[in-house]
Amino acid sequence: MEQEIMQEVIQHFRFPEHLKEEIPYGSGHINDTFRLTFEGETGKPRRFILQRMNKEIFLRPVELMENIVGVTTWLRGKIISNGGDPERETLNLVPAADGNCYYRDSAGDYWRAYLFIEDAVCYNQVEKPEDFYESALAFGHFQRLLADYPAKTLHETIKDFHNTEERFLKLQKAVREDVCKRADKVKDEIAFALSRESLAHTLCRMQKNGELPLRVTHNDTKLNNIMMDRATGKGICVIDLDTVMPGLAVNDFGDSIRFGASTGAEDERDLSKIWCSLELFEAYTKGFLEGCGGSLTHEEICMLPDGAITMTYECGIRFLTDYLSGDTYFKTHREGQNLDRCRTQFKLVADMEQKKQQMYEIIANYANIKQHKCFKTNL
Numbered sequence: 001m002e003q004e005i006m007q008e009v010i011q012h013f014r015f016p017e018h019l020k021e022e023i024p025y026g027s028g029h030i031n032d033t034f035r036l037t038f039e040g041e042t043g044k045p046r047r048f049i050l051q052r053m054n055k056e057i058f059l060r061p062v063e064l065m066e067n068i069v070g071v072t073t074w075l076r077g078k079i080i081s082n083g084g085d086p087e088r089e090t091l092n093l094v095p096a097a098d099g100n101c102y103y104r105d106s107a108g109d110y111w112r113a114y115l116f117i118e119d120a121v122c123y124n125q126v127e128k129p130e131d132f133y134e135s136a137l138a139f140g141h142f143q144r145l146l147a148d149y150p151a152k153t154l155h156e157t158i159k160d161f162h163n164t165e166e167r168f169l170k171l172q173k174a175v176r177e178d179v180c181k182r183a184d185k186v187k188d189e190i191a192f193a194l195s196r197e198s199l200a201h202t203l204c205r206m207q208k209n210g211e212l213p214l215r216v217t218h219n220d221t222k223l224n225n226i227m228m229d230r231a232t233g234k235g236i237c238v239i240d241l242d243t244v245m246p247g248l249a250v251n252d253f254g255d256s257i258r259f260g261a262s263t264g265a266e267d268e269r270d271l272s273k274i275w276c277s278l279e280l281f282e283a284y285t286k287g288f289l290e291g292c293g294g295s296l297t298h299e300e301i302c303m304l305p306d307g308a309i310t311m312t313y314e315c316g317i318r319f320l321t322d323y324l325s326g327d328t329y330f331k332t333h334r335e336g337q338n339l340d341r342c343r344t345q346f347k348l349v350a351d352m353e354q355k356k357q358q359m360y361e362i363i364a365n366y367a368n369i370k371q372h373k374c375f376k377t378n379l
């Protein structure tokens with residue numbers, strides 16, 4: 001059955017004629033990814049990525065694809081006018097036979113295809129600060145190339161994704177309802193979250209009143225969503241554009257720090273192993289600011305540490321909400337895993353709060369601004 005579907009799908013894209021190989025590919029967790037190799041006209045094989053989109057997560061596949069078309073077409077134009085290589089520095093969709101950028105198969109699944117980016121790799125884990133720096137540079141560059149894109153025209157494919165106020169309300173509701181009678185066990189965590197309610201409001205308010213501009217955001221700024229050149233190790237292309245949406249640049253920055261600058265696993269039980277590494281924070285900040293190349297506003301630069309704290313806080317309250325609600329959203333593999341995840345996030349929040357001044361100093365250094373001027377609202 002699967003094989004028949006594959007054949008049906010492959011026929012419906014504008015691929016070359018002779019398929020030589022088709023293999024499951026990469027280590028993505030969301031979509032089903034395959035690499036296809038065809039015989040090229042000149043004898044050199046031509047490769048493509050084919051993906052079946054996850055229909056449980058992406059409920060609006062056509063809107064999602066419209067976002068990807070909008071952003072990749074824009075990036076292609078910018079890369080060409082900068083003298084870059086548009087086949088390596090952005091994703092390139094392969095059209096389906098009917099001219100659409102996706103194909104809906106007879107089982108109702110949506111598929112899309114990209115040119116395969118050759119001679120590039122992606123890493124699952126930050127092994128050294130330089131890798132983290134490279135990913136920051138690439139995400140910053142992505143931000144710069146899209147700085148004048150009309151972000152408002154993008155669909156909000158996952159509603160309220162970083163609406164921290166909404167997430168806070170959901171936590172309060174879960175505490176009130178306490179369906180699993182777990183609230184008593186986690187009084188400290190609930191108190192931690194509730195005492196920091198202002199974190200849920202600050203960035204949302206600044207977005208609403210226009211103090212922070214709406215940007216094209218990636219929303220899954222992990223290391224393995226950057227392809228690195230195999231020979232030079234340099235970040236060349238931002239991939240995995242499923243969650244591209246209008247949002248805040250500081251949130252993309254913040255989520256990278258939350259995940260990438262932590263010294264331990266997200267569900268580590270020994271909290272003494274968890275803190276925010278300033279060395280990694282610095283590597284990312286340097287790369288991100290360099291990549292953004294002056295496209296961020298003064299307010300955005302000033303609010304980068306708040307982005308890191310808020311994203312970590314938001315993630316923590318989501319884990320706590322899920323724990324209180326009976327672990328219905330995030331997959332768990334052991335008892336209490338969501339609570340452990342919540343604790344690591346809150347430990348990071350507390351640690352980042354302590355380190356905010358040092359973060360400002362790092363940012364001021366790379367953004368080349370006088371600290372007192374930049375951060376007067378925060379100090």
Ligand code: ATP
Nearest residue numbers: 026027028029030031033049114115116117122240
């Ligand atoms: P995630 O778990 O990060 O959400 P996903 O299921 O959404 O992953 P992708 O990140 O889009 O899937 O792709 C999975 C992997 O396939 C990537 O990590 C990368 O190794 C590879 N890949 C994706 N697109 C390309 C491409 N155009 N060229 C080469 N390799 C690619």
Ligand code: MG
Nearest residue numbers: 028224225240
């Ligand atoms: Mg990915």
Ligand code: MG
Nearest residue numbers: 030220240242
């Ligand atoms: Mg993905």
